[in-house]
């Protein structure tokens with residue numbers, strides 16, 4: 753992926769950082785984006801040829817600023833995401849809106865920023881990090897699941913809109929991956945999850961990054977509108 757620039761959101765840690773590392777190892781110039789600038793600076797220093805920019809996906813002004821100086825982006829990985837779990841009956845509107853704004857609207861606005869350049873180049877890769885719960889549903893996560901299901905709908909619609917411009921749009925749907933997001937979950941819940949995973953272990957951020965790197969590559973040129981589950985068989 754020489755001469756390609758990849759913009760990865762949520763690259764300060766977890767799956768996004770692993771994606772940035774994998775894409776850089778494949779030859780991309782990588783732009784790491786998230787809110788925590790200290791973490792970004794540290795991560796970028798360890799990735800040759802990379803740079804970083806602050807972005808808050810919940811703010812359209814911040815998205816505007818972040819892409820203003822990003823230059824041409826060939827590969828966009830919409831990975832940043834948050835959870836604000838709770839039962840729907842008691843869920844505050846703020847918790848609903850914050851999750852939808854960050855996970856779904858932020859991804860859409862980022863896509864809008866990179867599309868003019870991709871259309872002009874007649875080459876582009878958009879990879880949205882969804883989740884298996886976006887397909888299966890999950891009690892206590894109505895907001896998160898709606899955002900992740902929304903990303904799948906967005907992926908499929910854009911794949912149809914943009915195919916004629918040689919831009920592919922795909923989603924990666926992780927299962928249970930060991931990161932900060934899952935680190936604080938109660939052990940009881942983790943044990944019951946493990947029982948539902950045919951491969952009998954949790955996934956690693958690098959294993960999701962490998963799928964993202966593949967979808968960004970030339971080898972994946974004829975794959976678009978696909979949802980690639982990286983879940984150890986937890987959802988099929």
Ligand code: NAP
Pocket residue numbers: 761762763764765766767768785786787788789791807808809810831832833834854881882883884925926927928929930931932933934
């Ligand atoms: P994580 O460790 O919590 O990392 C989340 C990343 O998103 C961080 O880099 C964070 O950076 C960034 N982020 C959060 N809010 C942001 C905002 N408003 N603007 C910009 N960046 C923001 O989570 P992860 O496990 O790596 O998850 C990455 C993606 O995979 C998420 O979309 C998640 O929903 C999805 N996923 C994860 C799992 C799993 O089991 N871990 C399963 C399915 C799907 P800052 O805090 O520095 O902004």
